[in-house]
Structure formats: structure tokens, C-alpha cells
Amino acid sequence: MAGEDVIISVRGVRNAFGEQVVHEGLDLDVRRGEILGVVGGSGTGKSVLMRSIIGLQTPDTGSIEVFGEPMIGRTDAETVDVRRRWGVLFQGGALFSTLTVAENVEVPLREYYPALGETLLDEIASYKIVMAGLPRDAAPKFPSELSGGMKKRAGLARSLALDPELLFLDEPTAGLDPIGAAAFDALIRSLKETLGLTVFLITHDLDTLYAICDRVAVLADRKVVAVGTIPELLALDHPWIREYFNGPRGRAAAGAAEREDAGQPGA
Numbered sequence: 716m717a718g719e720d721v722i723i724s725v726r727g728v729r730n731a732f733g734e735q736v737v738h739e740g741l742d743l744d745v746r747r748g749e750i751l752g753v754v755g756g757s758g759t760g761k762s763v764l765m766r767s768i769i770g771l772q773t774p775d776t777g778s779i780e781v782f783g784e785p786m787i788g789r790t791d792a793e794t795v796d797v798r799r800r801w802g803v804l805f806q807g808g809a810l811f812s813t814l815t816v817a818e819n820v821e822v823p824l825r826e827y828y829p830a831l832g833e834t835l836l837d838e839i840a841s842y843k844i845v846m847a848g849l850p851r852d853a854a855p856k857f858p859s860e861l862s863g864g865m866k867k868r869a870g871l872a873r874s875l876a877l878d879p880e881l882l883f884l885d886e887p888t889a890g891l892d893p894i895g896a897a898a899f900d901a902l903i904r905s906l907k908e909t910l911g912l913t914v915f916l917i918t919h920d921l922d923t924l925y926a927i928c929d930r931v932a933v934l935a936d937r938k939v940v941a942v943g944t945i946p947e948l949l950a951l952d953h954p955w956i957r958e959y960f961n962g963p964r965g966r967a968a969a970g971a972a973e974r975e976d977a978g979q980p981g982a
């Protein structure tokens with residue numbers, strides 16, 4: 716694979732909190748244009764990995780490159796040109812509760828493009844809100860006036876504000892009902908296809924893995940123990956992977972995906 720096709724390169728990363736070592740010798744590549752699902756048991760360090768890549772957590776050792784730029788040990792000013800090329804949807808949406816949906820979407824725009832006028836800001840915000848599948852009249856609403864699914868979409872609209880090439884999504888379908896989760900998956904897939912996005916997606920949701928992920932990275936034993944397509948992972952003999960994909964939920968998700976492929980209604 717050519718080097719330029721790797722958008723995120725993580726090598727030999729170690730993260731520890733006091734005595735607790737979360738990652739040790741962790742390597743991972745994310746390829747341009749793929750949706751990479753990141754799975755692993757609770758506490759295996761999926762969010763810490765994402766936070767390390769986006770610069771919110773500094774690993775003890777190792778290297779991280781995004782778009783070919785080293786990220787560790789550099790100041791915010793030095794990485795601003797890389798950071799403006801990505802969008803992040805944190806767990807739960809992480810919206811500012813005192814700002815409207817439109818104002819939330821405008822936050823990164825004001826930060827990175829302070830010269831933009833109010834009219835243009837409003838127009839861009841409204842465009843992103845519709846792009847994230849919200850009605851236009853969601854713009855003046857406050858987060859407390861939105862359902863869980865709408866909050867996720869508002870967070871997604873904000874993560875799309877800067878026209879990113881790369882999206883980080885931390886458990887985007889957690890807390891959504893199955894229909895809402897499937898609709899959100901479809902939205903991510905269609906945004907990826909229309910905008911050519913690369914997506915780093917942390918999830919516990921097996922349906923999401925089957926529905927939209929091109930490859931899946933598995934965190935266990937403090938590192939990425941495997942990365943590949945689901946059929947490739949199913950061929951491996953790792954106990955957590957076997958249990959995850961072959962447990963009752965894994966089998967149900969696989970069955971639903973097969974029915975979907977065959978054009979039959981879901982479970």
C-alpha cells in the first residue's frame with residue numbers, strides 16, 4: 716500500500732495513567748477513504764486512542780502522524796493546518812448547552828476562520844444542519860430541546876463545519892433506538908461516499924460494523940491485535956474476537972446483514 720494512502724499512522728504508542736498501562740506498543744494505520752471501525756471491550760482504551768490521535772492526550776512514547784504530519788510534541792499553532800482538516804463527534808455529542816444548534820455549529824468556524832461574517836456563518840451553519848439530516852427549524856433550538864438522535868445529528872453538523880476530510884466518531888449510535896441507529900449509520904455511509912471522507916469510528920454496535928465499516932480494528936491486550944474486514948477477523952483464532960463476533964449478538968448482526976444483502980427485510 717502506498718504511504719500517501721495512509722491518513723493516520725500510529726506506531727509504538729504507550730499510554731498509562733499512573734500504574735495502569737492502557738496501551739503498549741500500539742500500531743494502527745487508517746487508510747484514505749475507509750470507514751475504520753474500532754472495537755474492544757470496555758476500558759481497552761478506544762477513546763484514549765482517539766484522544767491521542769487528535770492531541771487531547773499525549774502518549775508516553777510512540778509516534779502519531781495524521782496527513783503525514785507528526786502530532787506528538789507539537790504546539791496547537793504548529794498543528795492547526797492538520798486539525799482544521801478533521802471533525803470530531805464526541806460521545807454524547809458534547810454540545811454547548813447554552814448555545815443554539817446553529818451557534819454550536821459556528822464554534823469551529825469562528826475559531827478557525829475568525830474573518831467570516833455573520834451572514835455567511837449562518838448560511839454555512841444552516842447548510843451543515845440540513846446535511847446532518849436535521850430540519851432547518853432545528854437551528855435556533857437549544858440542545859435541551861432536542862431528542863437524543865437529534866443531539867447526535869447536531870454534533871455531527873458541528874463536526875462537518877470545516878468541510879473535513881477525516882471524521883472521528885466516538886460511539887455515534889450509543890443510546891439510539893435500532894431504527895435511529897440504522898438511519899444514523901446510513902447517513903454516515905452516504906456522507907462518506909458523497910464527501911470522500913475517511914472515518915475513524917469507535918463503536919460497540921455490531922450492526923454498525925456490518926452495515927458501514929470497510930475494516931475493523933480490534934483493541935485487546937493493550938494494543939490493536941487485529942485489523943481487517945469482518946470475514947478476515949472471523950478467520951482469526953483470538954478469544955475476544957471469537958466471542959464478540961460469534962456470540963448471540965454477533966450472530967444476530969451477521970444474520971441481519973446477510974438478509975440485507977439478499978434484499979430481504981431485517982430481523
Ligand SMILES: Nc1ncnc2c1ncn2[C@@H]1O[C@H](COP(=O)(O)OP(=O)(O)OP(=O)(O)O)[C@@H](O)[C@H]1O
Nearest residue numbers: 732735737755756757758759760761762763764919
Ligand atoms: N484522564 C484519565 N485519567 C485516568 N484514567 C483514564 C483517563 N482516561 C481514561 N482512563 C482510563 O483508561 C482506560 C481506557 O479508557 P477509555 O475511555 O479509552 O476506554 P474505552 O475503550 O473507550 O471504554 P468504553 O468502551 O467503556 O467507552 C480506562 O480504564 C479509563 O479509566
